[in-house]
Amino acid sequence: MSRYRYGAYHDGPDPLAPPYDVRAALDAMGDSVLEGTRPEDALRDLLRRGLPGAQGRRGLDDLLRQVRERRRSLRDRGRLDGTLEQVRALLDTAVGQERAELFPDPSDDARLREAELDALPDDTAQAVRRLSDYQWRSGAARETFEQLKELLRRDVLDAQFQGMKQALQGQDPAAMERIKDMMAALNRMLERDARGEHTQDDFDRFMEEFGDLFPDAPRDLEELVDSLARRAAAMDRLLASLSPEQRAELAGLMEQAMQDAGLAMEMARLGDALRARRPDLGWGQPEQMTGDAPLGMGDATTALAELADLADLESALAQDYPGARLDDVDEEAVRRALGRQAVDDLSALRRIEAELERQGYLQRRRGDLELTPKAVRRLGETALRRVFSQLTTGRQGDHDQHDAGQAGELTGSSREWRFGDEQPLDVVRTVSNAIRRNVMDGRAALAAADAPPVARPEDPRLVRPEGPRLVRGDGSRAPGGVRLSVDDFEVQETERRTGAAVCLLVDLSYSMVLRGTWAAAKQTTLALHTLVTGKFPQDAIEIIGFSNYARVLHPTEMAGLDWDMVQGTNLHHALMIAGRHLDRHPDFEPIVLVVTDGEPTAHLRPDGRSLFDYPPSSETLVLTLAEVDKMTRRGACMNFFMLAEDRRLVSFVEEVARRNGGRVFAPDAERLGEYVVSDYLRVRRGRR
Template identity: 85%
Template sequence: MSRYRYGAYEDGPDPLAPPYDVRDALDAVGDSVLEGTRPEEALRDLLRRGLPGADGRRGLDDLLRQVRERRRELRDRGRLDGTLEQARALLDTAIGQERAELFPDPSDEARLRETELDTLPADTSQAIRRLSDYRWRSDAARATFERLKDLLRQDVLDAQFQGIKQAMQSQDPRAMERVKDMMAALNEMLEKDARGEHTQEDFDRFMERYGDMFPDRPGNLEELVDALARRAAAMDRLLASLSPEQQAELAGLMDQVMQDAGLAMEMSRLNDALRSRRPDLGWGTPERMNGEQPLGMGDATTALAELADLAELEAALAQDYPGARLDDIDEEAVRRALGRRAVDDLDALRRIEAELERQGYLQRKRGKLELTPKAVRRLGDTALRRVFAQLTAGRQGDHDQRDAGQAGELTGSSREWRFGDEQPLDVVRTVSNAIRRNAMDAGPLPAPAAGGLTAVPAADPSGGASGTPAAVPPARAGRPGRPGGVRLSVDDFEVQETERRSAAAVCLLVDLSYSMVLRGTWAAAKQTTLALHALVTSKFPQDAIQIIGFSNYARTLHPTEMAGLDWDMVQGTNLHHALMIAGRHLDRHPDFEPIVLVVTDGEPTAHLRPDGRSLFDYPPSPDTLVLTLAEVDKMTRRGAGMNFFMLADDRRLVSFVEEVARRNGGRVFAPDAERLGQYVVSDYLRVRRGRR
């Protein structure tokens, strides 16, 4: 019998996980948009913060923080002069062993040898060059010096070709010959590519012969060139990071190693080709390392190459350059630096940006990101849900009742039920009719219908009747007044009378002046506008709503425009012009109930002149006040009550709106900015439920 073990799935994202709900991301973007942020900035902020929800992914800021922590760890790993330090130590050991062998010998030859050792240059590379032809008397010293040369050869080659160090640990002389052949073949392949003669077959043959020297297993010549160029640039930065004395000493060691190995010419050709192909890699840029542990040349080059990759990744994750996109981030670099989970987080961020556009919530016009009407409807619904969440359950104005009748407003009267009625059932009158009828019936109670059921009208989900009888269990048998209950008949049922709602013409006038931003009320005004528009279009589609923004001039606004609208950095609060536009909207709907709502934080300071131009004056000129109040009087004659929502307690504003209330009979509110939506929506519902 087979046995199975189960564990967490680790090969990428969970294949059984539900798809990410793009609407949550849209709501997160909408929060920023409704606070006054442009859509493109809001999306960028979302990608920086990460996706909302319990299953959300980390954002770019978290990935960027990890990259910076990794860079600090690498810098603290060690020092860059480890090869020089180790070479000096081995050289000193070899010289000490040779002196120990020479000291007992009284011959002049021994003294001459000691003199030669005493006059060696302080520069390690020059000392090694002088000793390359020295005939060692001590076998131990000779072995130490050979170990020094092997170390330098391995480190220098490993600094250029990661993976060659392992190949060079073999004492077989053919290993070095194979390295020479590889470099010659590589240079030949690069030259053919420069002439346009290189093919993928050439690269495949090269990798068949020398692929073990390239542990990253590149798939083509470009990948190989990229890896070699990054490592060569890191080696160049290593030299630039040392002191001038250390630079000269290490460069001399490298040159000595390449000369001894017969690779100097091939290495020079390769470095020239790599520089010309990738001049963007920051050749010669110094890098700071703060650790105490000395690093070999190969390990130091690897650390510097990784630091360079992390620097590029950090710049890509920061996304602070013109035209930055998530596609600029190298997924393979993320995988190398931060692991698979970070790649999954990046994929999720890329997917949400693409999905918002694919599903029709965002669109680009002339390179600028904009909200679509579909997205604005969603934002309006979100704003409306938040408004209703603030309303006290069951209070007047709460329009989110699930058991309310849909036929109209209650009149307080009732009538007998007729087939097809949708009005709510009048339970008290229905039961009273049954009691009176049973009291007048002196005979026995009628037998129940077949199956113990009595026919009654079926109530619809809203509390009214659907028009057809339905079978319901009867009350327990008994006469009136007894505990047994009351038996109902179809003739007993009555419904509450309602009056059909009239359509309304709604005008919402929103102040767009710069003072709204200064007082921090601009975002609340946008949220309120979208919430009211969502309420009217979804719950009262027969109503005609118009949004009017006003500053030095007034204009009609579409919800899509309102969502991404910026404030007007101009002087003037032209309520006079806004009321003129609102009046034309009401005149186009003469049979509709007029509703005018004004959101402002300042008194009128501008009006339209006869030539159509706006005139600003502060304090307000008498003409501004006279013309504005004249439009208020016209609203009064139309039967439109004007309700003001003041977002400031300015004395002049209070005086003005009190005068409007006296002339028009409207109401005045002074809500906090965060409760503006609650006030406006509640007041609209209160006025809307009134009957003409």
């Protein structure tokens, strides 16, 4: 038999993995869209806040806060003049040891040497340069001065090549000679690359020979150049951050150290090549360090290089430049600065942005990000769930008219047959009832057989069971038969659904935004549209928005709709459009729902232009109430949902209720959806 081994799938994404769940992210993003935010800005806000719910990933703001805290911590680590301070201390120690050796000697040579030491310049670099040829009388002073030069060599090389201080520990001449060979080979490789002659094999041979000197293990020349250039630029910023006097001293000491080591020319060539290849690294920009502890040149350079990386990372995470995308954030920089968990958070944010487009919730049109119809349906379903979660439990079912006639749609339920019913017979339920009853009758017959006989009048319509067996109506034995009784019959329940013509009139005026009711109105619109199209597909719903003019709105348009910064609440025009919708469905039950926060202040003139007047003119009120009367004659009950308690608005809606017989509600914005949806359901149930 063939044997198989199974393991993890490594050839790309798991093909059997369930689709990435973006619904919670879309809902959170949808809340911002309904408040008037553009989809692109809503997505950016979501990525800044992080992913909600069980996914629980940190957003860009949290990562940015960590980066800034890390920068503050690095700045507080210490001072940049630590190497200079160490060199000064060693220099003073060496001079003091030499003076102690010369003091007991009464010779003229001792006095001349003392005079030479007294004439040393205050500049540390010049003093070190002058003493480089001095013949020390004190062995301790000579050893201290050698420590000073070794310190400079190690720190300068460690500032350029991270980890070089450890490689040079012990003052091994062979190690220094190997450093010279490495720098010469590196410069030759950079020159070959500038001429277009470099190959990966060249780099591999270089790393095979000198790879132990580069602890970050670069994979190619570009990675090596990037690492070296970052440190070189950090060293340049270190010098720029010192005072002019300190800068001159430290630069002189570095130059002297490289000359003593025979590396000055190679170091200069390397510095020029790195600056030419990476001029974007902010060479010469000062950086403030606020700590008290002195830092060596290598440690200070490492801190400044990390600060530069954090500054770039901070800019990328802030995403506040034109065309910013999450792909701009360097994942390796995030790993170095914040660790693996931050990389996972960043990957989740990148994936949510890609998945929203891949799964068809977002699309780009002419460079702008837009919600798709699929996303709008999802937002409507979410809005409807929120509305229903607020509704108290009421009667079961949303069917609006049960009828005794056979014509209609099956509800999936059944009931006992009643005289005159013409619905289809529910055969399964009927036979099941007969079987249960026959079994019970059989058990009763067994009990009766064991009991003494009882005289009773004969009834030719009844057939007594004999033992546990069932019998037919004619009395013949039928072990597997079923005897039906009138009480066993059940019929399938049907209903005749009456269609409703639903008009939702939504105020789009700027006052809705000022009162904070704009998002609630949009969410209510999507919830009602989802309810009607999902549970009552036979209904015809039309959403009409009105400000200075009225217009029919598509749900996709409603989700991303912005308010109208115009004057006018033209309910007159909205009712005219609603009336045409009702007239197109004469056999449907008319339902008109109006959401507004102000009385009518505009009407449509005969020439089709809108006329605004505040306080409302009598002509506006007369024309609007005329449309209300037309609605009344159509049999449409108009229900108003007031989002403000303005005196004129209250007076107007009370007049509408008096003329039309509709109802008036004054809900809080948070409960608007609950009021509108429940009123729609109530009206449909009330029309049975």
